[in-house]
Amino acid sequence: MKTLHNGMGVALDQIPDMNDATFLQTILDLTDHGWRVSSYFGAMTDGGLRLYALLSSKAEGILTVLTTRVGDPHFPSLANLCPQVHLFEREIAEQFGVAFDDHPWMKPVRFQNELPSCFPPLRERGTVGVMDYFRIEGEEVHEVAVGPVHAGIIEPGHFRFQCYGEQVFHLEISLGFQHRGIEAALLGGPHKNTFVRMETTAGDTTIGHGQAYAMAIEALTGTRASARAEVIRGIALELERLANHTGDLGAIAGDVGYLPTASFCGRIRGDFLNMSALLCGSRFGRGLITPGGIRFDLNATLIGALRQRLAAAREDLSNAVELLWNTPSVMGRLENTGALSEKDARSIGLVGPAARACGINYDVRRDLPFGIYRLAQIPVVTAGTGDVHARTMVRWLEAEKSMDFIEEQIGQLPGGAICTAGGELAPNHLAVALTEGWRGEICHVAITDGTGRFARYKITDPSFHNWTGLAFALRGQQISDFPLCNKSFNLSYCGFDL
Amino acid sequence: MFRAIAARLKQGHRTTRYPAEPVPMPDRFRGYPRLDASACPDGCRVCADVCPVGAITPGTRDSDPNNGPKGLGTRENLSIDLGKCLFCPDCSEACPRGAITYTNDPALAANRREDLIVRPGDERRLAQALEQKMLSLFGRSLKFREVSAAGCNACEADTNVLSTIGWDLGRFGIQFVASPRHADGLWVTGPVSENMKDALLATYEAIPAPKIVVACGACAINGGPFIDSPEVHNGVDRLLPVDLFIPGCPPHPVTILDGLLRLLGKLEGA
Ligand code: SF4
Ligand code: SF4
Numbered sequence: 222m223k224t225l226h227n228g229m230g231v232a233l234d235q236i237p238d239m240n241d242a243t244f245l246q247t248i249l250d251l252t253d254h255g256w257r258v259s260s261y262f263g264a265m266t267d268g269g270l271r272l273y274a275l276l277s278s279k280a281e282g283i284l285t286v287l288t289t290r291v292g293d294p295h296f297p298s299l300a301n302l303c304p305q306v307h308l309f310e311r312e313i314a315e316q317f318g319v320a321f322d323d324h325p326w327m328k329p330v331r332f333q334n335e336l337p338s339c340f341p342p343l344r345e346r347g348t349v350g351v352m353d354y355f356r357i358e359g360e361e362v363h364e365v366a367v368g369p370v371h372a373g374i375i376e377p378g379h380f381r382f383q384c385y386g387e388q389v390f391h392l393e394i395s396l397g398f399q400h401r402g403i404e405a406a407l408l409g410g411p412h413k414n415t416f417v418r419m420e421t422t423a424g425d426t427t428i429g430h431g432q433a434y435a436m437a438i439e440a441l442t443g444t445r446a447s448a449r450a451e452v453i454r455g456i457a458l459e460l461e462r463l464a465n466h467t468g469d470l471g472a473i474a475g476d477v478g479y480l481p482t483a484s485f486c487g488r489i490r491g492d493f494l495n496m497s498a499l500l501c502g503s504r505f506g507r508g509l510i511t512p513g514g515i516r517f518d519l520n521a522t523l524i525g526a527l528r529q530r531l532a533a534a535r536e537d538l539s540n541a542v543e544l545l546w547n548t549p550s551v552m553g554r555l556e557n558t559g560a561l562s563e564k565d566a567r568s569i570g571l572v573g574p575a576a577r578a579c580g581i582n583y584d585v586r587r588d589l590p591f592g593i594y595r596l597a598q599i600p601v602v603t604a605g606t607g608d609v610h611a612r613t614m615v616r617w618l619e620a621e622k623s624m625d626f627i628e629e630q631i632g633q634l635p636g637g638a639i640c641t642a643g644g645e646l647a648p649n650h651l652a653v654a655l656t657e658g659w660r661g662e663i664c665h666v667a668i669t670d671g672t673g674r675f676a677r678y679k680i681t682d683p684s685f686h687n688w689t690g691l692a693f694a695l696r697g698q699q700i701s702d703f704p705l706c707n708k709s710f711n712l713s714y715c716g717f718d719l
Numbered sequence: 720m721f722r723a724i725a726a727r728l729k730q731g732h733r734t735t736r737y738p739a740e741p742v743p744m745p746d747r748f749r750g751y752p753r754l755d756a757s758a759c760p761d762g763c764r765v766c767a768d769v770c771p772v773g774a775i776t777p778g779t780r781d782s783d784p785n786n787g788p789k790g791l792g793t794r795e796n797l798s799i800d801l802g803k804c805l806f807c808p809d810c811s812e813a814c815p816r817g818a819i820t821y822t823n824d825p826a827l828a829a830n831r832r833e834d835l836i837v838r839p840g841d842e843r844r845l846a847q848a849l850e851q852k853m854l855s856l857f858g859r860s861l862k863f864r865e866v867s868a869a870g871c872n873a874c875e876a877d878t879n880v881l882s883t884i885g886w887d888l889g890r891f892g893i894q895f896v897a898s899p900r901h902a903d904g905l906w907v908t909g910p911v912s913e914n915m916k917d918a919l920l921a922t923y924e925a926i927p928a929p930k931i932v933v934a935c936g937a938c939a940i941n942g943g944p945f946i947d948s949p950e951v952h953n954g955v956d957r958l959l960p961v962d963l964f965i966p967g968c969p970p971h972p973v974t975i976l977d978g979l980l981r982l983l984g985k986l987e988g989a
Pocket of ligand 2: 421424869870871872873874875908909910935936937938939943944967968969970
């Protein structure tokens, strides 16, 4: 078994080639021992199709990559034994024409074209959103269909509820509307437009994905970003988390009709975005990161301004969020709504604040540390109840930790250059890069061909794991609580659809 | 209750006063570009080569017949298409002569696609008010139905922010509504993915005429970072008539507000 650390590359011929039985058994053994599947995907390397599984161990702080060659388009499914791979298998089926015959829930993932593969597509691409939905029959059972266009200014997706009166028996989520062909276009890359596409894979997570991409390239070119660059990247990543967590706290308040917090947080979120703009000109951190480091340095004036604005925002945010915990009608709506058990969360591979709200004590920043988090620890926050209240509480506590972190880091910025020049990408290599975006684990895997171009670049956004969690959380809930539950997860459509 | 009132007093009233007062922009914000082609060396196309989305026509003197609208051999060819531009740091950083600088002027929106092409020494061609009949219908109340057609959630977020207390778009009579039947216009973000095309067109159809269309962000104007991906339609104006183009990736909220106020005749001049 080849193990590696986050942000490392390995030559392809160093990865043991397993037969399919060993490959599958190793995945089962490792997941039984607490490893999680961070990514599982197909790639056309060495003339045929291979499957690669990337697993991570929190206990050991390492990753491992397993691979096997797929000679026959019929491949055994693990989804029944290891539910966290269920969507990965569907994705491999859609992207490479591999039939997982005994898969319990084989449906389209994003209604996309097949990537180059040695097997023909299993089905026509079809019309997005048109598929066999799970259906409950019964005189008093009814079906509610919502989307792709929703009521607010949000991204599109389709939701199908099976309801008995107000009660939701089952929710099925069908996505793919936002598909932009990102992975197909990355083949043969990197291209001139690759980095701007990474920044906009999920545009509210520009830093999270930008840093993951930069780490993958740094691993392939043997470059190291300076300590100064890593500190500034860390500050930007925490500002991104703060803006989004603040927005979510406000939106959750808004969805239970508590307007003071909703209004204040709507504005304070902007204060955090403006701090990112102070750093690099863009409220979303566009243009800050580049492979090898960053493109905008901090200076004494900016540090002073940042420190001052952060203190003001902290005061405003504490004041706004405080109101939630002291308002019984708000607590009544948040507690026991949309609860997900720790067992279910683990089995489906949930990540990020949603997982930590269920008691899963996992955070890439601490457990597979990258960048500045290798040197500076950030405390991980968990809750136990897995409901909307827990997801709200975790966001707030994380926001506090992020503010502490930035305050500490801007006070001790190391000197040095902000960008290290890189060279050519190593040929026939595989590099892994995980970051903790504000929604959770982001995983990028780059594989190069003999000329150092991408033979495959796999992106796994945290939403890929977590949409299933939202569907589970809705079971047995009132359908009127859907907006609140949805907001408490606040997942990415485009990050999923790619 | 008392806590909420105390918090309200503490948080105060902090809605932007734009357009009565300008919004202070961060120094590093990249807005309207200033081009100086007199500095361009012969045959140089460094800026065009680094641009990730092909927004630049270089100011070369070479004899490439496809090089710009003003004919061969003049430096006036240098132009940036703000409809494609992502306002990234690439070209200004790459140019060895400082021929491209981005000012922090956020007023960028225009009515016509061609008005987004900036050349050295150009007059600003900012958005003009709707014609009189439309203005009398929408001038005091304009409702939009927003459709994200593969937007990355940044254009969506900075559109959404206008309805928060920081910007309070409602004071201008502009509002985003849930149903296209209640709307006067379609607000598009994203490059229009193949998978969202039908839903976008169906939403447009559902809006009662007369109606307007706003393309918000580089994606909706011309595909943004995803330009020429086979999965996207390179923006909305090939599918629907567009009344307002708002550049940026994403546009700053003040760029959006400025464009809307110009469209409604509530703001004029540079
Ligand atoms: S700022 Fe605009 S024109 Fe310049 S390189 Fe970036 S996208 Fe191209
Ligand atoms: S223009 Fe830029 S910010 Fe807007 S949707 Fe496209 S990629 Fe996102």
